Amino acid sequence: MISVLVTGKDSQLAQCIRDLQENCPEISFDFKNSKELDITSEQSVAKTFKAKTYDYCVNCAAYTAVDKAEIEPQKAKLVNTIGVKNLALACKRHNVVLIHISTDFVFDGKKKTPYTEEDQTNPINVYGKTKRDGEIEIQKTLKRYFIIRTSWLYSNHSNNFVRTILRLSNEKEEIDVVNDQIGCPTYASDLSVFICKIITLNSEHYGIYHFSNEGKATWYGFAKQIIEYWQLNLKLNSVNSNEYITKAKRPGFSVLDTSKAKHTFEIITKEWKSSLYKCFLSYDIQ
Numbered sequence: 001m002i003s004v005l006v007t008g009k010d011s012q013l014a015q016c017i018r019d020l021q022e023n024c025p026e027i028s029f030d031f032k033n034s035k036e037l038d039i040t041s042e043q044s045v046a047k048t049f050k051a052k053t054y055d056y057c058v059n060c061a062a063y064t065a066v067d068k069a070e071i072e073p074q075k076a077k078l079v080n081t082i083g084v085k086n087l088a089l090a091c092k093r094h095n096v097v098l099i100h101i102s103t104d105f106v107f108d109g110k111k112k113t114p115y116t117e118e119d120q121t122n123p124i125n126v127y128g129k130t131k132r133d134g135e136i137e138i139q140k141t142l143k144r145y146f147i148i149r150t151s152w153l154y155s156n157h158s159n160n161f162v163r164t165i166l167r168l169s170n171e172k173e174e175i176d177v178v179n180d181q182i183g184c185p186t187y188a189s190d191l192s193v194f195i196c197k198i199i200t201l202n203s204e205h206y207g208i209y210h211f212s213n214e215g216k217a218t219w220y221g222f223a224k225q226i227i228e229y230w231q232l233n234l235k236l237n238s239v240n241s242n243e244y245i246t247k248a249k250r251p252g253f254s255v256l257d258t259s260k261a262k263h264t265f266e267i268i269t270k271e272w273k274s275s276l277y278k279c280f281l282s283y284d285i286q
């Protein structure tokens with residue numbers, strides 16, 4: 001049995017991993033929420049790693065409020081950088097492989113073609129910087145790690161863009177959505193399958209990997225798919241980033257090149273719209 005600690009039990013990603021448990025009989029998962037394991041506390045991390053022997057730690061814990069991070073950067077740093085460092089040190093002490101989730105927001109968005117793992121990071125907001133610094137802490141501390149950068153995560157769990165559009169359709173008649181930021185929506189369930197594959201393969205191809213669904217979209221295009229599928233009574237207005245001011249700047253282009261993950265682990269990434277429709281089937285709305 002492979003023993004796996006999963007932090008951030010209530011994150012949408014950890015909930016997708018929980019949904020998958022039955023399909024991974026060779027893995028014994030131990031999910032911890034932020035009360036049971038606060039990654040910003042060295043004592044909490046030490047206690048967890050001493051209490052049980054793990055082969056892997058999947059870090060789903062993160063400070064993910066991109067705009068709020070601009071006004072409380074220390075809180076974002078505490079979780080995304082210091083917390084990740086605490087986990088990396090514990091993994092080193094206990095000989096555990098760390099699988100950490102990072103983001104397309106480590107890039108500045110100036111490229112016009114999909115970002116590869118070799119491209120220079122240059123975050124343009126606090127969230128991206130704290131996530132990039134978390135990656136650096138792992139690389140300084142560990143040899144046996146997987147850093148998986150992903151983008152625009154959604155699922156049928158927790159708060160995400162799909163849920164936001166569904167909620168807004170009950171509250172508003174029209175909304176403005178930016179049409180000049182390009183990325184790739186990614187179904188967290190597909191990412192959880194990839195994470196479980198790395199674990200079951202017991203892969204030693206450590207390093208950074210990009211994982212997302214296939215293709216590209218703007219937030220406007222993403223919203224349009226959601227509205228059309230559910231036939232929502234919500235008018236969409238296409239706006240540019242300079243008309244839709246947010247506290248955090250966002251990269252204009254952050255599509256990830258997933259070739260390395262596809263070749264290394266022999267996976268096929270699904271087209272983003274087909275994964276979105278699959279996700280819709282698990283939504284419990286009238």
Ligand SMILES: NC(=O)c1ccc[n+]([C@@H]2O[C@H](COP(=O)([O-])OP(=O)(O)OC[C@H]3O[C@@H](n4cnc5c(N)ncnc54)[C@H](OP(=O)(O)O)[C@@H]3O)[C@@H](O)[C@H]2O)c1
Nearest residue numbers: 008010011012013034038039061062064101103150152153
């Ligand atoms: N969402 C996206 O669009 C996106 C895109 C690219 C990459 N990512 C990355 O993917 C990963 C998963 O994202 P997600 O959207 O699934 O996350 P999420 O739903 O926002 O959940 C984050 C989780 O982290 C937990 N957490 C926060 N501080 C913690 C701490 N000090 N100790 C332990 N747990 C703590 C939270 O617990 P509480 O609720 O109890 O505080 C929450 O359950 C993250 O690393 C994120 O940066 C996300």
